[in-house]
Amino acid sequence: MADLFDIGDEPSGPAPRPLADRLRPRTLAEVIGQDQLLGPDGPLRVMLDAGSLGSIVFWGPPGVGKTTIARLLAHETDLEFVQISAIFSGVADLKRVFETAKQRRRAGQGTLLFVDEIHRFNKAQQDSFLPHMEDGTILLVGATTENPSFELNAALLSRAQVMVLTRLGEDDLGDLVTRAEEELGRALPLEGDARRALLEMADGDGRALLNLIEQIAAWKIDAPLDQKALSQRLMRRAAQYDKTGDAHYNLISALHKSVRGSDPDAALYWFARMLEAGEDPRYLARRLTRMAVEDICLADPQAQSVCLDAWQSYERLGSPEGDLALANAVIYLALAPKSNAAYAAYKAARRAAKKTGSEPPPKHILNAPTKLMEDEGYGAGYAYDHDQDDAFSGQNYFPDTMERPEFYRPVERGFERDLKKRLDYFGKLRRERGG
Known part of the structure; x- marks a missing residue:
């Protein structure tokens, strides 16, 4: 019966080394790519030549050499290379690493501690590095695929230089x-x-x-x-994408700016990239609608309806048929006339509202449902606009203590060209009537 489980003779020699291990660079000069760091004027090369290597955080996508460079830095500076992963290490592991580094330091040997996925450590764990970095017990080299600005403590970042590694060309x-x-x-x-x-x-x-x-x-x-x-x-390598990570925000930023820049081809490309990476089309529908109300506004009032219709079509059809409805919206938005005048006016009005606080409306536009309110002057002098020949009284509708602002400034594009004519016309009448 034992023969049923026999999988062959034992190998006569050691298992073959993986190609990635056999090709691992032996010096920094052999590292492929990352010339922006390792070239003659690169910051890493300059630090090494000056003999002033400090703590570093490598930020970049997988497979671009973060671990290899860290290992070679230890070799070039005669430091003991110690590697841990934030995924598999806890407080007890860190204490052992720090204690061993202290013993090593007393013996005259420094330690380069390489922490892979350093962003996985919580705030307390990240803070535990600080005293050992400051007294020279360790030279920290962290590696992360996430934006250090969001994932690492300010105290840690202030003691380490962030160096960006790029995907290989x-x-x-x-x-x-x-x-x-x-x-x-x-x-x-x-x-x-x-x-x-x-x-x-x-x-x-x-x-x-x-x-x-x-x-x-x-x-x-x-x-x-x-x-x-x-x-x-062979299967194509899956695109690097995390719906809550940098790639997610980078790609939606690229899509938004391509639409704003009136480039339908680029907009469709980033839209397709996000779909291929598995992004939820409903998220894209929501962001497209936001683009309509932020970057097109009243230059094309139909843009918002196009987005909402595309969103509804997707909800009825699902993927992949509904994706085409969203693609139509992408093209429409990219080619629509652009204006952020309404968006800017809204933000300016919010700032003014916050600044003026509780200023009451002028009394002439307040209702007077009681005799007391009428005696207080509520509604006195109000001009009913429909009684005017042109249905425009020109009265003031801002608080009496507030100088009349100008929030909305339409552009000479699309439908806002007509709105600007109306705004200028009402402004002229207002000035003539002393409003």
Whole structure:
């Protein structure tokens, strides 16, 4: 019966090392990409050359070299490299790390503590680093995929320099493929279009690219694959997206600004990117409606209705059919005349309301339902606008102590061009009638 569970002979030697491990850079000069940090004038290179390396927080997407660079920094500065993950470490783990670092320091050896996913630590845990950073027990190098401004304590950020790592470009990924082929001792069995597709599948992630290369290298095929054949064998790496993270806010910002900039092609691209990443179309419908009332306003009063109709169509149809209704709204908003005059007027009115507090309306526009109120002058001198030949009295409707402001300033675009004419006309009548 034991034979039923036999999975083969024990391996005669050590398991083969993953390609990513075999290609791990041995010096900072071998790191692919991140020239903005590691180039001759990059801040990291300058700190190393000056012998003044301080605590750092690396902020960037996965697979761009945060861990590798931290390890190489320890090597170049003769510091002991200690790595922990905020996902798997607690208070007890931190205490052990700090105590060991103190002992190491008393023996004359410094410690570079690399904390992966440092944003996962809570405020108290982040604060625990501070005294050990200040007395030199540790040199902290944190890594995060989230915006440090939102995720890390101000006290920690004030003691560390944030350095931004960027996703690897096509040339960087191409260099990584070349190195992998040299390590493997053969070229990948891919035609030109398939090689380009491979780089796209990695989506700027070097580690993901090496994993894909390792899969391809294991295939036994007779002829190079074209793009179609490669796509059938490999799955594209999922786009980096978190509905509550930086990518979410970055992409909706890109969509909003593309609409504001009257670029329907760019707007559709970011809209599609968010859908492909799994964004809730209802969230997009709400944001599109906001764009209509913030950036188009009364330059095209129909824009808001278009968004609400598209939203309702999505609710009735669902995805994917309803997505097209939202796409129609995206195009309509991008090509609509733009004005934020109503939005600016609203904000100005809110500021004025907050400033003037409890100032009462002028008495002539107050109702007088009782004799006492009538005796107090409520409603006295009110001019009923419909009694005027042009249905306009020109009276003052602001508090008596308040100088007349100008909140709404329509633009010479779209429907607001007509509203501006009306506003100018009423302003002229108001001046003539002393309102």
